Amino acid sequence: MERDDxxxxxxxxxxxxxxxxxxxxxxxxxxxxAQCAESVRTALERGYRHVxxxxxYDNERAVGEGIARADVDREDVxxxxxxxxxxxxxxxVVETTRESLERLGVEYVDLLYVHWPTETYDAEETLAAYSQxxxxxxxxxxxxxxxxxxxxxxxxxxCDAPIVANQVELHPLLQQPExxxxxxxxxxxxxxxxxxxxxxxxxxxxxxxxxxARDVTEAQVSLAWLRQSxxxxxxxxxxxxxIRENLESLSLELEPDEIERIxxxxxxxxxxxxxxxPWN
Numbered sequence: 470m471e472r473d474d475x476x477x478x479x480x481x482x483x484x485x486x487x488x489x490x491x492x493x494x495x496x497x498x499x500x501x502x503a504q505c506a507e508s509v510r511t512a513l514e515r516g517y518r519h520v521x522x523x524x525x526y527d528n529e530r531a532v533g534e535g536i537a538r539a540d541v542d543r544e545d546v547x548x549x550x551x552x553x554x555x556x557x558x559x560x561x562v563v564e565t566t567r568e569s570l571e572r573l574g575v576e577y578v579d580l581l582y583v584h585w586p587t588e589t590y591d592a593e594e595t596l597a598a599y600s601q602x603x604x605x606x607x608x609x610x611x612x613x614x615x616x617x618x619x620x621x622x623x624x625x626x627x628c629d630a631p632i633v634a635n636q637v638e639l640h641p642l643l644q645q646p647e648x649x650x651x652x653x654x655x656x657x658x659x660x661x662x663x664x665x666x667x668x669x670x671x672x673x674x675x676x677x678x679x680x681x682a683r684d685v686t687e688a689q690v691s692l693a694w695l696r697q698s699x700x701x702x703x704x705x706x707x708x709x710x711x712i713r714e715n716l717e718s719l720s721l722e723l724e725p726d727e728i729e730r731i732x733x734x735x736x737x738x739x740x741x742x743x744x745x746x747p748w749n
Contacts, residue, residue: 482518482719483696485658487610487633489580490547491696492719493519493703494712495662502531508707509535513546516716521636521660521703523551523584524569533573548573549580551614551636554588554745561589562598566607582612582636586620587745596628603630612636612660617747618651625655636660639700641670641691641731642738649700663740664702665691675734679727685718692718694731 482490494512499505505528509520513536522532529550536546550573556565566581581602583595602608612634613624625632635652639645639661652659665688670676676687683690688704692715695702706712723731742749 482516485699485701487656487658488547489634489658489660489701490517490519491701492517492692492715493521493547493549493660493701495703495705496520496522496528496532497526497662497705499531499705499707500526500528502528502534504707505531506535506538508712510538511709512706512712512716513539513541515712517712518545519547519549519701519703521549521662522573523582524553524556524565525551525584529569529572530574533575537574543575547579548575549582549612550578551582551584554585554590557583557589557591557595559594559598562595563602566602570607577607577609579609580612580634581608581610582614582634583616583624585615585743585745586613586747592620592623593627596624596630600629610634615746618648620747621651621655621657625657632657634658634660634701636662636703638663638739638741639695640664640666641676641694641734642666642673642736643740644732644734644737649698653699658701659699660701660703661695662703664695664704666738667740669738669740673734675730679723679730683721685721686714689714689718689721690723690727690731693721693723694728697723697728 484490494517599611610633611630614636670687670691676690680687680690692702704715
């Protein structure tokens, strides 16, 4: 596959106090190996420095291949993966994490998440294994995903390693203010999956009006709102145009009144809502 031209000096992606680049590449449902590897390579060479995957996604090998192909040092890439909920018993956490590293072709990951607090998840047993991986240098930081404020506080209490992130569904149509406050209280970064509500934001007048006035897209407005609200976003993107569009959202600064209009959206439209979700 031909390599496209990339910017000579790609824009710098800001990072949080915990070191997470505020814009990442989501890879959920990016299961075609060639496409996945190419999208990771393209994103990194255009300026992304954060790549998010998971055991469930069945693309860790392709993600690793994309990182290896990119003209970017591994140390400059913030790489996150997640342990699936059937693998959260202590021994399984260790074994399957090592398997993830082998598929990714790396010696460590920057962030290892608990994907869902259900099934084999036991706070003390599971997080003891995560702490051991942290002590062994296999993971640089521990994260949780889909945790309520109560589950987050329990995890922080029992985990010897610092928990730096909680990855949850978050977008203008599901703003989760209480969860964000809980994370802020504990110095935990909020990482938003489905940050454009899988396209639903394109149908909202408030977002469309702001986008039209700024000559940008609703997706860029949503990503800028998240960033200016202190939230890390990991939108999925496979094509070069979407990768570029998402990256350009870093240059969009919403005015205070525009942020207030988005904050005032009162809907709570959850896109990802399995029966085992801890909020159910």
